[in-house]
Amino acid sequence: MKAIVIENLGKRFGTLWAVRDLSFHIDEGKILGICGPNGSGKSTLLKILAGLLRPTRGMVKIYGKNPSKHTKRVVSYMSEIDYLYPWMKAGEILDFAASFYEDWDERKRKDLVNFLKIEEDKKIRELSRGMRGRLKIALALSRRAKIYLLDEPLSGIDLSSRAKILDALVREYRGQEETMIISTHLVREAEPLFEEVIFLKEGEIILRGDADELRETRGKSITEIFLEYFI
Amino acid sequence: MTLIQFKKFDESRPIYLQVIEAIKKAIIRGELKPGDKIPSVRELAQELRINPNTVQKAYQELEREGITFTRRGQGNFVTEDQDKITSLKQEILEKIVRDFIDELSSVNLNLEDIMEKIKEYMKNEGHSNRKFR
Numbered sequence: 001m002k003a004i005v006i007e008n009l010g011k012r013f014g015t016l017w018a019v020r021d022l023s024f025h026i027d028e029g030k031i032l033g034i035c036g037p038n039g040s041g042k043s044t045l046l047k048i049l050a051g052l053l054r055p056t057r058g059m060v061k062i063y064g065k066n067p068s069k070h071t072k073r074v075v076s077y078m079s080e081i082d083y084l085y086p087w088m089k090a091g092e093i094l095d096f097a098a099s100f101y102e103d104w105d106e107r108k109r110k111d112l113v114n115f116l117k118i119e120e121d122k123k124i125r126e127l128s129r130g131m132r133g134r135l136k137i138a139l140a141l142s143r144r145a146k147i148y149l150l151d152e153p154l155s156g157i158d159l160s161s162r163a164k165i166l167d168a169l170v171r172e173y174r175g176q177e178e179t180m181i182i183s184t185h186l187v188r189e190a191e192p193l194f195e196e197v198i199f200l201k202e203g204e205i206i207l208r209g210d211a212d213e214l215r216e217t218r219g220k221s222i223t224e225i226f227l228e229y230f231i
Numbered sequence: 232m233t234l235i236q237f238k239k240f241d242e243s244r245p246i247y248l249q250v251i252e253a254i255k256k257a258i259i260r261g262e263l264k265p266g267d268k269i270p271s272v273r274e275l276a277q278e279l280r281i282n283p284n285t286v287q288k289a290y291q292e293l294e295r296e297g298i299t300f301t302r303r304g305q306g307n308f309v310t311e312d313q314d315k316i317t318s319l320k321q322e323i324l325e326k327i328v329r330d331f332i333d334e335l336s337s338v339n340l341n342l343e344d345i346m347e348k349i350k351e352y353m354k355n356e357g358h359s360n361r362k363f364r
Contacts, residue, residue: 031282170276175283191242192281212245212285221242
């Protein structure tokens with residue numbers, strides 16, 4: 001079953017096309033890595049899928065439906081931006097999200113808080129960037145969504161938090177009916193998680209494929225292939 | 232269980248193939264014995280920090296080759312067919328030798344030089360007393 005279908009998708013901001021003419025689909029149960037440098041259109045694409053931006057042209061279907069209130073119920077989106085209010089406690093933010101989402105799972109929350117060593121009593125302003133990154137991941141993964149959209153979950157975060165976040169992703173990913181899209185420019189650390197990859201450059205797909213097939217046919221890691229395209 | 236050989240991946244080769252090889256080697260070394268349960272897909276994916284679907288793909292291939300079998304609801308187990316394990320040893324041995332010879336012929340060594348080098352190495356490193364099963 002196709003979780004997401006995109007055809008001729010374009011998004012323009014003023015005169016700039018952030019995303020031009022993208023077409024691809026993702027089967028249910030896959031982890032797709034979207035790799036590209038800053039400004040390649042990754043965040044714009046994820047925001048469109050999350051229903052936060054309207055496409056300028058083209059078609060987006062999430063389980064056959066246009067992005068809307070209804071698709072938001074099955075899509076868990078993690079923004080790249082540090083949007084957490086500094087005066088709130090980590091636990092208060094989790095409670096707030098819990099009241100907001102129907103598919104929130106307290107058991108997953110407890111497990112993630114425990115695993116990621118998040119101190120719920122601490123205020124956001126007291127947390128390191130790494131800890132704030134962990135909290136954002138916990139917020140996204142505590143839902144029982146069908147699609148998870150994670151925008152740069154590793155960026156600007158210390159090494160140990162990056163490792164912990166990757167571990168949490170593997171732990172929480174249920175496969176089969178869960179689809180995950182992870183955007184990143186830190187290909188080296190994330191590539192073992194990807195089943196499929198898309199390279200995005202200036203709003204266009206320049207490479208797409210099964211990660212292990214690409215390794216097989218090119219005799220190179222996804223990281224090495226990435227560097228060939230972007231250096 | 233500890234499958235130490237797993238710890239280092241070569242990301243320039245398909246990861247599912249490396250999972251298959253690591254399980255096969257664990258069987259040959261006797262770390263996994265006939266009838267033993269192999270780690271669950273989730274356990275192994277977490278230990279290796281890789282996509283569970285990649286582990287699943289490797290496990291399907293191992294089962295297709297008859298090296299493991301599934302017990303419904305219980306997981307994957309190493310075959311109890313001794314012939315399978317013997318031919319697996321043969322297969323791995325051939326692969327090691329092939330890779331070894333390929334590597335050496337790429338630096339233009341002939342067979343005599345190679346044999347001489349092996350003898351010399353075994354002597355110096357004290358490998359001659361090591362058990363070869």
